[in-house]
Amino acid sequence: MADSTVERLTGLIRETSSSLPADVLAALGAALRREKRGSPASEVLKTILDNCAVAAARGTPLCQDTGSLTFFVDESLRRRVTPEKLKAAVAAATAAGCLRRNTIDAVTGASRDDNCAEGAPAVHYVRPAGGGGRPSVALLMKGGxxxxxxxxxxxxxxxxxxxxxxxxxxxxxxxxxxxxxxxxxxxxxxxxxxxxxxxxxxxxxxxxxxxxxxxxxxxxxxxxxxxxxxxxxxxxxxxxxxxxxxxxxxxxxxxxxxxxxxxxxxxxxxxxxxxxx
Amino acid sequence: MKQLVCPFSEKSVRGLAAGDAVAIHGRIYTGRDKFHKYFADGGRLPVDFRNGALYHCGPVVIERGGGYAVVSAGPTTSVRENAYEPAFIEASGVRVIIGKGGMDSATLAAMKKFGCVYIQAVGGGGAAYADSVKRVAGVSLLKEFGAAEAVWHLDVENFRGIVAMDARGRSLFDDVRLASLRRLEEMFRS
Structure with a gap:
């Protein structure tokens, strides 16, 4: 049965995996303008920006190491955005090809098909700094x-x-x-x-x-x-x-x-x- | 941008200098941890690497229309193959090694001796490199190694990278590491 919270969280994973935030793209663009044309630095930055454009257009992971996932959830959403719903979203995103099978049992070496295990994804319930604003869920994907x-x-x-x-x-x-x-x-x-x-x-x-x-x-x-x-x-x-x-x-x-x-x-x-x- | 077309002649490879930007065209083969271990254990090379290219890469590949398509194909870290690479270069006649992060001085020496270069691909560039793969022509050792470690036969166009270790014994990584260390010491003195 479709669950709108899980669907929104799955969408968050897909977006995070395939497109960088605007401030990061702007910083990479500014870095490219600082380098001499034809230099190794300039060529690398051009490939990075091309890569970001291709991944965003196709909705595919921009790096094959889709990394470890850490969710920061507003305390007030504790009952709506549960670890179970986050796991369901991770499993759905994995099945859809947005995440690589990246979750390995540290003792047996077995790989989890759905990227869900004890502590994966990592979930932190946090009290937002300033008051006001609507409660949010933030996701960080960090490569190994x-x-x-x-x-x-x-x-x-x-x-x-x-x-x-x-x-x-x-x-x-x-x-x-x-x-x-x-x-x-x-x-x-x-x-x-x-x-x-x-x-x-x-x-x-x-x-x-x-x-x-x-x-x-x-x-x-x-x-x-x-x-x-x-x-x-x-x-x-x-x-x-x-x-x-x-x-x-x-x-x-x-x-x-x-x-x-x-x-x-x-x-x-x-x-x-x-x-x- | 220098154009490198497979098969790669010894002369064309020896003409490259650390820092050159290159675009690769033609056949390249992937091979990473299991492949190198297999080679070191005396396994028979599944393809002819002579005047060819080896790519340190574990691509994400899907089955499509009775064949295969590459979804993501960025480089993996090369240092893990340091122990195997000099012997592989000598035995295989490979001319181009593509990876991430560079390799050690023994590999650099083998590159100089046998005429081979190391090309740095951009880490995290999986989508752009997948785009440059025009065809998956075949695969070797798939059952033995699994999809991420198999030897994929990729036909690429305009696969971009930087010559980071050349066949004259120069490594851009070593230059940058040394210069940055000097600068750090200078800043610590001030």
Whole structure:
């Protein structure tokens, strides 16, 4: 029997998998205009934008690694958008070819035909920041190649001469970008969490990837973006002016003994989208 | 944009330099983890790679009209094949390896010795590369490896990439890594 909530959620997955949000496309277009015509960076960015156009026109996944799915659901929708309905939508989207079979049992190695299992998809019920506005469901699809590039540092870090201050944080973030090179499918977006425990660090850093690229950056974020791009790593690590499209930083309280800096790397295929209910 | 047409001659491959943008036309074969392991274990090559191209790719393929169609065909990470690739280059006579992220110095040395280049395809470019596949001409080792790991025979037109490791021993990845490390150290001093 058709369920309108499941249908809308299935549509959200299809859209997220096949087309990038406008702010990400604009950032990729701006990056292309900064590169010299005929350079490796310019050729890579052209292929990326062509790819986005083909995928959006056909409604097919823009990357074959459709990644892991994380839903952020407004607390007020808890009874309407249940984990069961989200799973039904994931199963339907998988059957329709919008998602690759991407869910592997970590012990047996068996692949799930419908991408549904314990913790897959990941579902977080969140209290929206500002009041007002209609309740929404946001989806983030993140490929494995970029997830492999996320890192966590513990300050102080002697190797980086990084102490327990913002200068130490800066060193961790720039080191992460240099170590990642093009492997996370640059130009990507960084979500950074200063503080928190290890688990909160990764969760909060990943959540920052939902923030739009066209919002006004903080001074520290702008500096990190400028310095990261001056490393010259470029699209897919072949050199160029744009290594990152954005840097989003958040902070959480910590205990005296711990000072973590967590960096979540998102590939250029920033697949995030939300719908309102 | 340099045009590379299969079969690829040693001369045309040796004429390429790291940083060149290329468009590939003609037959390419996919092969990834299981294929390389199979080769290293003494398996017989299912197709003739001489003057040909190997693509590190696990495509999404569907059956259509009694044949196959490629839905998505972006590159997969190449470093996992480092251990196998020098021997494969020597034994197979392959001229072009397409993948993502580059390969190690032993592979670079084999490329120089035997005349082969590494072409970086764009990670995540699955839809655009699927568009450049004009025909699935066949498939090998499908039953043995499964669809994502089989050797697909793809006829492509205008498959775009960048020469990232050339047959003269230069790797763009190494250049960029070194320059970015120097710049990082410079920023840490300031």
């Amino acid at each position: 190649g970029s997830e492999n590039m996320s890192r966590q540092y513990s300050l102080p870090d002697a190797g980086l001469a990084a102490g327990r201050d913002l200068e130490g944080v800066r060193r961790c973030v720039l080191d992460a970008v240099q170590k990642t090179q093009g492997y996370g499918c640059a130009p990507g977006v960084l979500g950074v969490c200063i503080g928190g425990d290890r688990a909160a660090g990764y969760a909060v850093a990943k959540e920052q990837l939902l923030r739009p690229l066209d919002e006004r950056p903080g001074r520290f974020e702008a500096r990190l973006l400028r310095e990261a791009n001056s490393l010259g790593i470029g699209p897919m690590g072949l050199g160029g002016r744009t290594t990152l499209l954005g840097v989003k930083v958040a902070a959480r309280t910590r205990v005296p003994a711990s000072f973590f800096v967590t960096v979540a790397y998102m590939c250029w295929a920033v697949r995030r989208r939300s719908i309102q209910f």
